[in-house]
Amino acid sequence: MQETILNILPTVNNQLVWFNLYLTVGFIGVTLGLFAFILLSRLRDGFRFAHRRRIEKDIQSFLTSYIFEDHTDEEDLTAFSRQYIQNRAHRQIVLENIVSLHKNLIGESADKLRHLYQLLGLQQYCKQKLYSGSWHKIAKGISELANMGIHKYSELIRTFINHPHPTLRSEAQVALLKLKSDAPFSFLDDLKEPLLDWQQLQLARAAHKSQLLSIPNFERWLGSEEESIVIFCLRMISSYGQHNAANAILALLQHPSVKVREEAIITLRQLETFDAVPILTSMFAKESTNIQLEILKALPAIGDHQSIPFFEQVMSIENRRLQLAAARALCQSGQEGKNKVLAIKNDPEHALQQLAATALSYQV
């Protein structure tokens, strides 16, 4: 019997032992390699960091003297170019420093820095990035050109606004906003991809920071087939207080998209569009709870106390969230509305007594 076992086990295991040993040696080799790589990469990173700091010190000193001194020696410029622009890695450091400094400058100093950027051929270098196969490089190139205010390649940049990579799309859109001062949002006409919330935030911030002279009438895109563009424009209308778009926004209350209708109600609230009151109350019954809640938030902001009977009516609907929102709306509809909620709160027999107390006390 023992023979049976020993006959089977060793024959299998002798092959497996070698298999295990080979793999073990392989794993140990890889582990040692990884360990060496970690050590070496730490050393390399430390060296690169120190080297970059040394170079940046030289570059920044040159840039400062170039901007703030009246005259820069041609020889100095040539020497700088030879030392830092010929080498690809150094050139990128020069570029990053120029772009970063340019962001913080205005007027003559900014113009001088832009001139230097062109003189050193960095504009061409950035343009070349736009032909790269990597989205990352293209986006970097676009960002650098936009930050340096180089308008020349706007049309080339425009070709990326529908790129499959969202970050590249976003960089192209922001760049066009910065570069096309006469029509900063014209790219919206050609947009086929959805404008993601993150891209909307970036565009809104870029528009705010760029202090655009020509703010378009965003009403123009409210008829777009892409719902994210409509939502973005509603937000912009609200941000820039474009009251003249009120009628177009009111028309959006019939839009098939729930998101668009919801955003339209928010915008009407923020613009305090008085004409919206009858439409909002009439559409209330057909809408989902979320839209109904938005309506109950909007009405007291735009309708003063004319909607009080409506709020009282909503409080009789068997939906706790709507009842609470209606009670809050009443509280916000002047003293008359508040008194009605107070009366419910002070009536111990009233079914909505605790809800009224909640509406009165919870200040959001």
Next chain:
Amino acid sequence: MITETMGQYISYTAVFFNHLVLVYALGISASYVVLAIMSARAMKQYKERNSFVDYRTILASQFSPSVSLIAPAYNESMTIVDNVRSLLALHYNNYEVIIVNDGSKDNTLALLIDAYKLEKIDLLPDNQIKTKQVRGIYKAKNPAYHKLVVVDKENGGKADALNVGINVSLNKLIACIDVDCVLESDSLLKLVKPFMEEKTPVIATGGVIRIANSCVVEDGRLVKVDVPDKFIPRVQVLEYFRAFLMGRMAWAHVNGLLLISGAFGMFDKATVIKAGGYNHNTVGEDMELLVRMRRMLYEEKKPCKVAFIPDPLCWTEAPQTWDILKKQRNRWTRGTAETLLLHRKMILNKRYGILGLVSLPMWVLFEWLAPLIEFLGLVFFCVLAILGYANWLYFFSFLGLVYSFAIMVSVFAILFEERSYQQYKRPGHMLKLVLTALLEPFLYHPITVWAAVKGNYDLITGKKSWGEMTRAGFAQKKS
């Protein structure tokens, strides 16, 4: 007396087990390698994308989504005041902090009332999820703390406390955290972003959890990062590297993530409520909720995404005694098993896409069953050794294989940390971690395997408790 038939039986079983364990070990190793490769790719893409991100865009915008931060607190008097202060100081504009006192036996609530001058308000929570009785809701009189809401309720466990927080919350996104965690100040900004940048609706986002033992925490803020002094939490640093940087990053890359850590995760409130909120009847409520949310959306044929970001966002104190560690791992095992059993219908079911065909089967094989198979293998080997049938040469060669692979994976995880966020900057830190990796398979791993086996036993015998988790707290590290 062993008969010849029995001998044959033993020999065939031994051969079968040899092959089974070897195939299993190779399978689990291959899964690690594949996950590591996918994770490296995902990490590279994330870093490239993030090089264009300025989080001030979210901070400055009125259109950023609103967030309710929900933190259940049970007997947290040691650190609650500082922790709440740090939560109130996070960099985000549109958020509220909801502390749910889950019937603490100590003076947690009294300390909060006193420190933040809270007053009881008349608020009827929106009971969209059924919970235990709420005793009272408090808001601060001082406008400086207007973001703070404290809810006092009967004790009902973490899941129930989180559900109460969801009922009270006013915002579209909810971030559920352990109140004793220390959050990075920009953690909300980073966690919110995936909800805004995907075409497919994102229903949850998780981030990397880090070990805070031996780090210096002042006033609820992390001011100095250090590798834990003690061996047990130091091994957990490696475990967390492997789990978060190598595992979850890869699973999220293929939209197969099943778990957002209960320590810190962000969810779409509407989806959470629709799915029914946290489950009171499991100790793995974090995993169960996410699986249930995803299952519901698969059944409704609505595409969704669960995102994961590799940035260090949340620092937590890891168990530093064997006893507490065993309780934690026991609970994790029960939680995993309960979730997998509850949603067994999804396993190998193509209706649930990558979740049913890949994620769940891999969780069953390599998370739930791994310690059981390991334990059975060890028991079987002991039987063979006692009977004198052990092939020691094979045993040592296999041990060498498993050990060398384990070390390789740990060193690979350290490399991930090095090339991503390098929180442990001193060379000494890295050497300490490598030495820990050498010791882990012998000193630490057997304990966790035993705790997992015990967890399965407790599951069968119907044990439901969390097990008391005492923490040393960060307070002693205050300067």
